[in-house]
Amino acid sequence: MLMETPDETLALAAASGDRSAFAQLLARHYDRVFGLCWRLTGSRADAEDLTQDICAALPGKLHSFRAEARFSTWLYRVAVNAAHDRRRRAATHARAALGWGEWEVNRQAAMAEAEDAQDWLVAAMTRLPPELRDTVALTLGEDLTQAEAAAILGLSEGTIAWRMAEVKKHLRKQAAEEARI
Amino acid sequence: MTEDFDKLRDGLRKAPGADPARKEAALRLAMQNFDRAHQGTQPQPRPIPVRPRNAGLFAGVRTMLSRLTTRPILAATTSVAAICLGLIVVLPITPTDLTTPKPLAEVAPAPEATPAPVPATAQEAVADLAAVSDAASDTAGAVNGAVATGQKVPAAPTAPSMTRKRVQDGQMLRRETYLPQPSVAPTPIAPAEIDPGVQTAPDTEAFPQAEANPIKVTAQDPVSTFSVDVDTASYAVVRSSLMQGQLPPDGAVRIEEMVNYFPYTYAAPAVGEAPFKSSVTVMPTPWNPGTQLVRIGLQGRLPAIADRPALNLVFLVDTSGSMQNADKLPLLKQSLRLLLPQLRPEDEVAIVAYAGSAGEVLPPTRAENSAAILDALDRLEAGGSTAGAEGLELAYRLAEKMGAKGEVSRVLLATDGDFNVGVSDPDGLEKFIAKKRAQGTYLSVLGFGRGNLDDAVMQTLAQSGNGMAAYIDTLQEARKVLVDQLSGALFPIADDVKIQVEWNPAQVAEYRLIGYETRALAREDFNNDKVDAGEIGAGHAVTALYEVTAPGSTALANDPLRYGAATPSTDSPELGFLRLRYKAPGETTSALIETPITASDAPADEDARFAAAIAGFGQLLTGAKYLGDWGWQDAIALAQSARGEDAFGYRTEAVNLMRLAQSLSVQ
Numbered sequence: 001m002l003m004e005t006p007d008e009t010l011a012l013a014a015a016s017g018d019r020s021a022f023a024q025l026l027a028r029h030y031d032r033v034f035g036l037c038w039r040l041t042g043s044r045a046d047a048e049d050l051t052q053d054i055c056a057a058l059p060g061k062l063h064s065f066r067a068e069a070r071f072s073t074w075l076y077r078v079a080v081n082a083a084h085d086r087r088r089r090a091a092t093h094a095r096a097a098l099g100w101g102e103w104e105v106n107r108q109a110a111m112a113e114a115e116d117a118q119d120w121l122v123a124a125m126t127r128l129p130p131e132l133r134d135t136v137a138l139t140l141g142e143d144l145t146q147a148e149a150a151a152i153l154g155l156s157e158g159t160i161a162w163r164m165a166e167v168k169k170h171l172r173k174q175a176a177e178e179a180r181i
Numbered sequence: 182m183t184e185d186f187d188k189l190r191d192g193l194r195k196a197p198g199a200d201p202a203r204k205e206a207a208l209r210l211a212m213q214n215f216d217r218a219h220q221g222t223q224p225q226p227r228p229i230p231v232r233p234r235n236a237g238l239f240a241g242v243r244t245m246l247s248r249l250t251t252r253p254i255l256a257a258t259t260s261v262a263a264i265c266l267g268l269i270v271v272l273p274i275t276p277t278d279l280t281t282p283k284p285l286a287e288v289a290p291a292p293e294a295t296p297a298p299v300p301a302t303a304q305e306a307v308a309d310l311a312a313v314s315d316a317a318s319d320t321a322g323a324v325n326g327a328v329a330t331g332q333k334v335p336a337a338p339t340a341p342s343m344t345r346k347r348v349q350d351g352q353m354l355r356r357e358t359y360l361p362q363p364s365v366a367p368t369p370i371a372p373a374e375i376d377p378g379v380q381t382a383p384d385t386e387a388f389p390q391a392e393a394n395p396i397k398v399t400a401q402d403p404v405s406t407f408s409v410d411v412d413t414a415s416y417a418v419v420r421s422s423l424m425q426g427q428l429p430p431d432g433a434v435r436i437e438e439m440v441n442y443f444p445y446t447y448a449a450p451a452v453g454e455a456p457f458k459s460s461v462t463v464m465p466t467p468w469n470p471g472t473q474l475v476r477i478g479l480q481g482r483l484p485a486i487a488d489r490p491a492l493n494l495v496f497l498v499d500t501s502g503s504m505q506n507a508d509k510l511p512l513l514k515q516s517l518r519l520l521l522p523q524l525r526p527e528d529e530v531a532i533v534a535y536a537g538s539a540g541e542v543l544p545p546t547r548a549e550n551s552a553a554i555l556d557a558l559d560r561l562e563a564g565g566s567t568a569g570a571e572g573l574e575l576a577y578r579l580a581e582k583m584g585a586k587g588e589v590s591r592v593l594l595a596t597d598g599d600f601n602v603g604v605s606d607p608d609g610l611e612k613f614i615a616k617k618r619a620q621g622t623y624l625s626v627l628g629f630g631r632g633n634l635d636d637a638v639m640q641t642l643a644q645s646g647n648g649m650a651a652y653i654d655t656l657q658e659a660r661k662v663l664v665d666q667l668s669g670a671l672f673p674i675a676d677d678v679k680i681q682v683e684w685n686p687a688q689v690a691e692y693r694l695i696g697y698e699t700r701a702l703a704r705e706d707f708n709n710d711k712v713d714a715g716e717i718g719a720g721h722a723v724t725a726l727y728e729v730t731a732p733g734s735t736a737l738a739n740d741p742l743r744y745g746a747a748t749p750s751t752d753s754p755e756l757g758f759l760r761l762r763y764k765a766p767g768e769t770t771s772a773l774i775e776t777p778i779t780a781s782d783a784p785a786d787e788d789a790r791f792a793a794a795i796a797g798f799g800q801l802l803t804g805a806k807y808l809g810d811w812g813w814q815d816a817i818a819l820a821q822s823a824r825g826e827d828a829f830g831y832r833t834e835a836v837n838l839m840r841l842a843q844s845l846s847v848q
Contacts, residue, residue, distance in 0.1 A: 017219045019212075026208055034204070035196040048203045055211035059218040121192035124185070140186075141193035171185040 007071035015062040022062075026055060029072070033079055039137035040083040042125055054082045069151070076142070076152045080134060087130075128170055135163045391432075391698035393803065396730075396738045399686040405694055406702045408714030409479065409678040409723045410435075413662070414628060414639060416442035417652035419802065420834075423841045424654075429802060432637075436696030436799035440724050443795065443831055445788040447480035447722055456674040457481045457717055459759060461778050464785030466728055467793050467819055468811030471736025475727040475778060476789045477682070477759060481674050481717045489672060489719075492528040492591070493545070493583035497576040499596035500534045500561055508654065509630040513595050514558050516627075516659030521555070523664055524548035531579045532557050535572025545583045573613070580622045589672055590622045591648065596639075597630040614645040615713070621767060623673060623716075627662070628652040640699070647676055647716040661829070672719040675763040677771060679714045680725060681707045682778070684757040690732040691739060693807065695796045697725065707762060710771050717763070726796050728807070729756065755779055787825040791832060794820035798839055801846075813843035 007025065014022035033054055037047035058078070065074050125133055138149040139160070146160040153160070397405070415438035422429035450458035457479050466472040496517060504510040524530070526549035532542040543557035576592045584590040614624050624646025626639045643650035651662045679702060684692050706712040717723060730736050761774040785793075797816040800808055817839045824832045 014215075019215065019219075022215050023208075023212060026211055030204055030208065031199050034199040038196045039193050044197050044200075048200055048207075051199070052203065052207040052210060055207040056214050058211055059215035121189065124189055124192075136189065137193065140190040141196070143194075167189075168186060171189065175185055 008067050011062060011065050011071045011074075012067060014059075015065060022059065025071075026058070029075060030055070032072075033075065036076060036079050036137065036142060037083065039141040040080065040134065041086075042122060046086075050079075050083060050086055053086070054079055057082070073148060073151055076138070076144075077154075080138075080152060083134075124171065124174060127174055128167065132163055132167050132170065135160060136167055139164065393800075393806065394694045394696075394698055394701075396691050396693045396807075398691055398739050399684045399689050403686060404681060404683050404704050405692065405727070406679065406681045406704050406707050407694065407697045407725070408700045408702055409680060409717060409725075410437050410697065410700050410715050411441060411717060411721045411723055412438050412640065412643065412650045413442040414650045414652040415439055417654050417658055418628075420838055421652070421654040423838050423845065426845065428842065428845050431803050434799050434802045435699060436796055436803075437700070437725065438696075439799045440696065440726065440792050440795045441722070443791065443835070444829075445478060445480075445722050445724060445792070447478040447788070449480050449483045455772070455774055456763070456765070457678075459761060459774070459776055461759065461776065462783070462785060462789050463756065463778075463780045464789055464793070467790075467815065468797060468808045469728070469736055471734045472728050472730045473780075474789075474793055475729055475756065476792060477680070477725045477727070477778075478788075479678075479680075479717065479723040479761070481719055481721040481723075483720050491585075491588045492524065492672075493580060493588055494524075494528070494530050495576045495580045495583070495590075495592045496530070496532045497572055497592055497594045498532060498534050498542075498561055499594075501597075504597055504629070506630055509597050510561065512653065512656065512659065513627070513629055514561060515656055516653060516663055517558055517595075518555065519656075519660055520663040521548065521551055529583050530554050531576075531583065532561070533572055533576045533579065534561060540572075540575060541579065545579060573610075577617050577622055581620070584621065592622060592624045592646070593627060594624060594642070595627045595629060597628070611641060611645045614642060618645065618647050624648045626650045629654075644713070644715070647673060647713075649716075649718070661831070673716050673766045674719050674721075675717045676766055676768075677710070677712075677714040678717050678723075678761065678763040679707050679712075679771075681760040681762075682727065682757050683760070684729070685751060685753055685755050686732075687751050687753065688731065688756045688780075689729045690734070690737055691730040693728045695726040695728060696799065707760070710764070710769060724792050726792060787823040790823035791820060791825070794823060795835065798835070798842070802842065813839060813846070817843065 005021075005024075007028070010018075010021045010025045010028075014025055030051065034047055034051045037050040037054070038044060041047050041050060061078055065071065125136070128136065134153065135149060138144050138152060139146060144152070146164070147157050150157040150160045412435075415433060415435040418433045419429045419439065422433065447460050448458055450456065460478045460480070462476050462478075464474050464476070466474045498510075498513065500510065504513075521530075526547060528548040529545045530543065530548055531545045532554075533540065534542045542561060543554060546553050546557075548554070573592075573594075576594075580590040580592055618624070624642060625648030626643045626646075628639050628650065629652075639650040639652075651658075653659045653662060681704075700715065702712065702714065730738070755777045757778045759776045759778055761776075762771040763774075764771045794816050797808065797811065797819065800806075801813060801816060805811075817836060820832065820836050820839060824836070827833055
């Protein structure tokens with residue numbers, strides 16, 4: 001078996017117009033990007049859409065890839081930023097189209113979800129503040145080190161460590177609340 | 182504790198597999214973009230805003246997540262907002278609130294219903310602020326997003342002032358007003374525990390706001406233009422308020438709708454004439470001896486029941502949880518049952534439910550098969566948890582499928598005010614309905630229940646759909662709308678009916694149109710066939726009242742001008758000139774009818790006097806600015822004396838309502 005060409009080499013080749021390198025790169029990473037998108041959005045439908053957005057935008061973004069970083073780190077950053085963009089757009093959209101009964105649809109859906117006791121994960125994730133959720137998605141979900149997560153989010157390693165402590169605090173509080181009920 | 186941590190990790194690891202079809206599509210798109218990028222035509226492809234099509238496993242959560250921005254990097258300005266947030270959520274934690282959680286079934290918006298994303302306690306809010314100060318470096322975009330989050334809460338206390346704004350703003354008001362409330366609850370409130378019958382939730386009704394028409398000076402502004410209005414919802418809302426022992430809110434009183442609620446015996450057009458006929462009478466104004474009341478009555482062609490076209494009806498029924506009350510879904514079912522015997526065997530009925538037992542409840546079924554229709558009606562239940570997001574679109578699709586040449590198709594939307602019908606942005610919804618109207622499917626709206634009724638939206642939708650908006654509070658009202666006046670409600674005979682009156686300054690110095698505030702049109706819109714206006718159904722009657730003042734009368738409200746007062750150049754005895762424009766259903770060019778308005782010596786008939794009494798009733802409810810000393814007693818006496826035959830008892834009921842309003846207004 002031939003040794004796999006490193007991501008970084010493929011990415012540089014793709015950036016300079018190598019079609020097959022780009023195709024190979026995409027095929028290699030699609031599932032992983034989708035997984036991260038799912039962790040970031042909490043919804044399969046949303047993750048599919050977000051992954052598609054990222055794929056569509058990737059050819060244009062490749063120019064900004066420098067071999068200094070690992071391709072996977074760079075790709076994660078692209079994904080996290082795309083997720084932020086998407087949320088921001090959704091927030092703007094929600095404000096612009098405080099639509100007829102849109103909230104009713106959501107309320108019904110949320111009610112259905114809350115009823116599903118198995119959705120502990122959903123409950124736990126949604127109760128975390130968004131920035132903790134991102135951190136958790138990267139460290140626990142993607143099994144990255146705190147240093148790697150810090151590089152992706154553009155934060156210091158200390159912040160990530162602090163955030164993980166916060167996550168534990170939140171979980172403890174949730175558990176306590178659940179015990180009380 | 183570490184268990185939970187592991188549980189979280191395990192949960193997150195179990196990401197669902199990517200959908201192969203979507204994967205393939207995404208990869209193909211990426212390759213296309215790649216090719217384009219390297220041909221140099223499309224340098225920087227941007228992500229396309231794709232909205233999720235299918236409400237997936239975590240639909241609610243998704244919105245919850247996406248409403249909130251990821252990194253609450255609040256800039257200095259927005260941390261102020263965040264502090265407000267902290268304060269507001271602390272306040273409601275009082276013993277009473279904790280012991281008696283407020284039922285949220287009617288109003289709790291999903292994203293806020295679960296307390297998680299909004300810090301539930303002051304501590305958490307503080308923790309958030311800590312996180313904020315920690316992460317200082319970020320992009321301006323994130324700050325923008327954070328502003329969005331911060332704004333929501335402080336907006337809430339100021340919300341009441343927003344009721345005065347436009348129709349669509351009513352929606353915003355509803356969402357934001359209740360924000361602080363759900364955050365009190367420590368856990369998501371399970372919907373099963375909520376008794377939807379209890380309505381302690383604040384009122385989320387929205388009514389359009391319009392100032393009463395002012396007195397106009399004929400010399401300056403001789404032309405008055407408006408669209409007809411055959412809705413009757415306002416009268417029913419007023420009645421329902423009074424029956425509950427409250428005076429109706431000002432915005433709910435639309436005088437033209439109250440006047441048009443009652444049947445009048447106007448002369449009907451003869452066969453072969455225009456689809457409706459106007460009749461004009463002039464009488465002394467009951468509340469002002471110095472002025473005269475001009476009544477313009479339009480009578481639509483009476484339906485020839487025998488040869489009416491086949492009818493396709495799609496009931497689009499709101500079955501959301503809030504419809505459970507006896508005066509909502511159960512009343513709606515009874516109402517539709519009343520309607521069925523009125524249909525003919527070849528008519529077709531379909532039922533679509535939304536926000537509930539999802540989608541098509543009854544496929545297009547001929548009316549002769551009433552057992553199947555009644556059965557489907559019985560199956561409708563409030564409180565489904567699946568959002569049938571495409572309700573309206575599905576209803577229109579069915580209507581189109583059912584429609585054949587020469588038949589009339591109409592969607593009847595029955596709701597208590599939650600227009601979660603699938604088209605989420607308000608303008609889009611209006612446009613969608615207007616487009617379908619142009620394609621021949623009309624929309625009527627039936628409102629049920631109080632507390633959440635969105636009168637303003639009902640009106641807008643029915644206007645866009647060339648239908649009527651009716652509010653059904655009792656079975657009698659259902660009978661009136663769906664049985665006695667079935668033909669009018671369902672068979673249009675003239676679209677975009679506009680009225681324009683030009684007053685003769687030699688005879689009329691001042692005039693005032695009573696009601697029709699929400700139907701006013703610009704003068705030039707009269708001849709513009711692109712401008713939408715109201716529809717007249719078979720047998721419908723429309724009444725408009727003007728209070729006019731003769732030159733030199735002591736009742737003139739405005740003094741004559743010292744300079745530049747133009748002397749009227751005509752000695753015509755006509756009071757004014759009435760122009761009507763209408764389109765035959767489905768046509769795009771309008772026809773014109775012109776009639777002079779002349780004073781007559783004939784005494785006012787009962788219909789005219791009763792209409793005047795109702796106009797007085799409406800004005801008494803909204804401030805009575807122009808009524809002088811004329812009060813409830815006079816209105817009651819006038820209505821009483823003009824009851825006429827009153828076969829259905831509508832006028833007697835109105836007199837009783839006036840009495841009720843009189844007692845209530847004294848308090």
